[in-house]
Amino acid sequence: MRANAPPRGSSGFFAAFAVSCLGYALAPGAPVLARGMLTLLAVPLLAGLVVQITQRPNRSLAYRFFVAFLACGLPMAGYALFSMLALQSRFAVSMGGDARLAVAFLIAPAYGVLAGCLAGATASLSRKGAIR
Amino acid sequence: MSLFLEERDDGGFGLYLDGDLQFDTADEAIYHECLALPALCLARALRPESDRSLRALICGGGDGLALRECLRFPDVRHVDLVDYDPEVVALGRTRFAELNGNAFADPRAAVHIADAWDFLRPEAAYDVALCDFTTPRHPEEARVFTREWYTRIGDALAPEGVLAINGLSPQCAPEAFWCLVRTMQSAGLHVLPFRACIPSFRDAGYGVWSFFLAARFPLPHALLRDLRCPVPTRQADLRRLARAARFSRAERRLRCTVPVHTLEAPCLLPLLLNPGLTPSPKSREVFAPAAGGPDPDYDLRPLLGAIPVLHPYYSRAMLTYVAESVVGAVGTLDLYRLLDAILHRAAELPAALLTELRRLRGFLSEQLPGLENLGAWGNRLFCALVILMTIANTIAPDSAFGKGSFGLGHASVSRGYAGSFSGGRGFSAPSSRAGTGSFQGQPGFRGARSAPGASSSFRGTPGYTGMPQSFGADRVVTSGFRTSYGRGHAVDIYGNVYSQRSFTYNASFNASFDVHSVHSMPVGGGTHGTVPPSGATPSTPHQALFIAADDLLVLDNGDIVITLSPTGYLLVSGGRIALMSATAPAPLLPLYANPAVLARIREQLQYQQMVAQREMEIRRDWLNWVGWTAALFEVVQADRREMRSLTDLNRHLMTALERLSAPAEAPAPEMLPPGAVELFAECTLLPDGRITLRRADGRRIFTDGRHLWTEQLAARQKCPPELSTLLKGVLVKLEREFEADLARNANDARTAAGELRTLEYDLREYESIARSNPDDPNYSVDYGTDSVGVSDAIFRTQQEIQATIAQQDRLKAEEAQRATELERLRAARTAFLP
Numbered sequence: 010m011r012a013n014a015p016p017r018g019s020s021g022f023f024a025a026f027a028v029s030c031l032g033y034a035l036a037p038g039a040p041v042l043a044r045g046m047l048t049l050l051a052v053p054l055l056a057g058l059v060v061q062i063t064q065r066p067n068r069s070l071a072y073r074f075f076v077a078f079l080a081c082g083l084p085m086a087g088y089a090l091f092s093m094l095a096l097q098s099r100f101a102v103s104m105g106g107d108a109r110l111a112v113a114f115l116i117a118p119a120y121g122v123l124a125g126c127l128a129g130a131t132a133s134l135s136r137k138g139a140i141r
Numbered sequence: 142m143s144l145f146l147e148e149r150d151d152g153g154f155g156l157y158l159d160g161d162l163q164f165d166t167a168d169e170a171i172y173h174e175c176l177a178l179p180a181l182c183l184a185r186a187l188r189p190e191s192d193r194s195l196r197a198l199i200c201g202g203g204d205g206l207a208l209r210e211c212l213r214f215p216d217v218r219h220v221d222l223v224d225y226d227p228e229v230v231a232l233g234r235t236r237f238a239e240l241n242g243n244a245f246a247d248p249r250a251a252v253h254i255a256d257a258w259d260f261l262r263p264e265a266a267y268d269v270a271l272c273d274f275t276t277p278r279h280p281e282e283a284r285v286f287t288r289e290w291y292t293r294i295g296d297a298l299a300p301e302g303v304l305a306i307n308g309l310s311p312q313c314a315p316e317a318f319w320c321l322v323r324t325m326q327s328a329g330l331h332v333l334p335f336r337a338c339i340p341s342f343r344d345a346g347y348g349v350w351s352f353f354l355a356a357r358f359p360l361p362h363a364l365l366r367d368l369r370c371p372v373p374t375r376q377a378d379l380r381r382l383a384r385a386a387r388f389s390r391a392e393r394r395l396r397c398t399v400p401v402h403t404l405e406a407p408c409l410l411p412l413l414l415n416p417g418l419t420p421s422p423k424s425r426e427v428f429a430p431a432a433g434g435p436d437p438d439y440d441l442r443p444l445l446g447a448i449p450v451l452h453p454y455y456s457r458a459m460l461t462y463v464a465e466s467v468v469g470a471v472g473t474l475d476l477y478r479l480l481d482a483i484l485h486r487a488a489e490l491p492a493a494l495l496t497e498l499r500r501l502r503g504f505l506s507e508q509l510p511g512l513e514n515l516g517a518w519g520n521r522l523f524c525a526l527v528i529l530m531t532i533a534n535t536i537a538p539d540s541a542f543g544k545g546s547f548g549l550g551h552a553s554v555s556r557g558y559a560g561s562f563s564g565g566r567g568f569s570a571p572s573s574r575a576g577t578g579s580f581q582g583q584p585g586f587r588g589a590r591s592a593p594g595a596s597s598s599f600r601g602t603p604g605y606t607g608m609p610q611s612f613g614a615d616r617v618v619t620s621g622f623r624t625s626y627g628r629g630h631a632v633d634i635y636g637n638v639y640s641q642r643s644f645t646y647n648a649s650f651n652a653s654f655d656v657h658s659v660h661s662m663p664v665g666g667g668t669h670g671t672v673p674p675s676g677a678t679p680s681t682p683h684q685a686l687f688i689a690a691d692d693l694l695v696l697d698n699g700d701i702v703i704t705l706s707p708t709g710y711l712l713v714s715g716g717r718i719a720l721m722s723a724t725a726p727a728p729l730l731p732l733y734a735n736p737a738v739l740a741r742i743r744e745q746l747q748y749q750q751m752v753a754q755r756e757m758e759i760r761r762d763w764l765n766w767v768g769w770t771a772a773l774f775e776v777v778q779a780d781r782r783e784m785r786s787l788t789d790l791n792r793h794l795m796t797a798l799e800r801l802s803a804p805a806e807a808p809a810p811e812m813l814p815p816g817a818v819e820l821f822a823e824c825t826l827l828p829d830g831r832i833t834l835r836r837a838d839g840r841r842i843f844t845d846g847r848h849l850w851t852e853q854l855a856a857r858q859k860c861p862p863e864l865s866t867l868l869k870g871v872l873v874k875l876e877r878e879f880e881a882d883l884a885r886n887a888n889d890a891r892t893a894a895g896e897l898r899t900l901e902y903d904l905r906e907y908e909s910i911a912r913s914n915p916d917d918p919n920y921s922v923d924y925g926t927d928s929v930g931v932s933d934a935i936f937r938t939q940q941e942i943q944a945t946i947a948q949q950d951r952l953k954a955e956e957a958q959r960a961t962e963l964e965r966l967r968a969a970r971t972a973f974l975p
Contacts, residue, residue, distance in 0.1 A: 041765060089766065091532070096763045100756070108776035109763075116767050 021063030025056040025080035025128070032056075033088035048085065053124045056081035057131025070133040077132030082125025090117035143459040144228055146236070146902075150895050155341065156204065158229070158275050159462065165341035166240060169206055172307075174377035175337045175352050177210035177271055180305035182368050182379070183354065184268045185216050187301045194218040195268040198297070200257040200285070201307075202273035203229035205241035211271070212247050213372050221267075223253040223260045230254060236902070257285065258293070266299040272306040276413070279466055280473070283410050286321060288403045291328035295357060304330065304355040309413065311336060311392070312348035317413040319396040324409075325355050327401045333360040335386035337377070362386055441468060456923045631685040631694065634752050642694075643682040644702055646712060646726045680726035686793060689749045693742065699796035701742060705821055706870030708863075713742060716802035717837065718822070722863040729864050731837035732823045743801055750794040753787055760784045818962050820871050830969050832868055844868070846973035869973040872966055879963040886956045893952060897945045904938045907931055
């Protein structure tokens, strides 16, 4: 039963995940504007393209979207979270530190969702043979 | 056996054997007097008056303190002390010699390094025997608390001999306490226990302590009531012994429930280690020794070698001993028997409870089939949380764990900047006191002054300490810029809010400096600084906006104030410095604007600006991430406000820096006579008691508090009362500061003396070890947290001793200098009486 199941095609996920991680690893050194463009535009687009290319054409759009969403959204959320935690720790006045931590934990998933949606939308662009 | 000596600053110390407190010098007399004197008194009372000479035996007690008590007793003619630990006896002969009155040198004392068990002979016929053993922590140590031991020592007593025993705590281990009573009784002894409260034992968590008197004959309470001691006691009150020997019925009832501790059926340790355990007769077999025991072939050394020993109090030997004890204790456990005992107890559960438990199990397996998975998910979640917290803690170290922080992060003490004008003074090592950034002005002053300028301020005293409206004393709350900046309160860079303070002075001061000041008045006559000249610009109050250091304030118009005393301050504006009175808006005296002073102010402001800019940069980054959520989160709105406040502060600091311009020319530094004490920038107390101030034109004026004169003109002018009051205020504050310095110096000297004693003791120890191992100079010893060769340890300790002696010399020199300067200040203050 399990042997007859179609292969899951997870290599696309890992490739997109690796691209995202690489992109977010480069981001901290960039200027503010370039960083924003890189993290919220370039990396999600690139990750989405990677998923689109590596997935089989017979995959559903929803499946592609979900794979790209996870592959880009998770690193983005992690990057946002650790960036905000690092910034928070550098504040000389630690007043409101707990509230900032809460904000960081709430905002980071939002960034992840944003980047993930962009990557997912890119990945689910119609290709020949894709199941709608 | 591990031995640890904890020395205190007051010269006292406590001895720990295997981690257990044996005595503390503060109250050791209570312990040893309670142990020795009642037995000696009792034995003496039972002897005929014609022959009251006593023979005593002390088992244990290698420290010599029980021996001291015995030898204090006039009727004692011979004492045998038997202890198996030569190390403790060696300490008794050396380190404790002063404490035990050099008891080992007494000809009546005979010391035997042997096992007390083997030493005892039935024919010895001692009149008094004292058992001063440590509380057992190991089965082997509990041997001298068995019935067999008490039988043996009872046989070694004379028919009217008395036995005194160091007991246990009837408060913390009542079962073990009564077990000992019952054990002694089973050995044919009559026992009289009594309590004693020993503060150091109580503080160590041992509770109320106890001692036992035992003999072959009955010991009624009346004996204790009528006890007469021929020697005075120091701390123990023997008149209360009879009362201390009373135990309630409930307490005495416990004796019937505990077993007897014998070699074949040892039970003392379980009772001692499990207070509250009331064994039933059935459970006695649980105390029986388990078969087997620890595997003798198992080598612990590789495992123990891998454990780092970092604490200065704990040596590797102690760790090894504890680990072996644990392995030994675990090895003696009979798990099968333990399981049987647990199952036996489980079977005693009420049937109804068992039925309910079975129903619960069935319900869970039917209704919640995924419950087992929940455990697995819980493990995963826990692992993920641990990893997340580890990473988060790496990014943002938590100061609560003492890891501190980098830069200005968090609320740890590392926030203080050592090179600033504040902080640092007196809190660190004595050597770090001097030169932490003073405004001593010219290099030529450095030799002439010491303490005040070497402190952390522009003048000797820290800013507002002791002032009615003191920034230092009136720090209100730590709430950040968001609530306070620009709202009338002064703040520092960390958001600490200080009480409101304003300075009113003549606005034209900045423009021309051409005011009715003392410099135009003194010798040629005229008005002094309190009366404004006709047509002068009206005075304007200026709020203190920012505290750059304890005594360095930035006003809202960018001018800078250096606080001196409650009655005066220095105003720095436009590259000029003026001495101001708090009661007059016009400058008392324009002072020479020393370029070095201005440079230090500039340096401080630039540092504060750098900190502000760094904070702004961090907040900007933070707001880039979360700024769009300001409508949702209050903290983000607050961060935005704080960002605006920081921007405004940065602008004010820039204004202050622009207004702080250096003077065009910098004359050569002046040399002041030796022994002069700088009061503040350009103001010095001379050795003859006069005070000199350097005017804006570089020339000096002199005052003795009553008159003013210059070098050029000998004619004297009356000193303005504002100036006299201001200078006196500075002298008073400096005097307090010097007194505090002296007190700190004395404290440092005491600490250094304590360190020296410890080092000398360590050196003697190392030398003793080296003598014991003459063929191996690299014999490994503990040196702090390291293990080094003994020769290396001796060398390092000698170096440390030399360094400590040098430090003591330096402290003495500083103390002498400060004392001289303090005397000079006092004399000057007296001369400045209004």
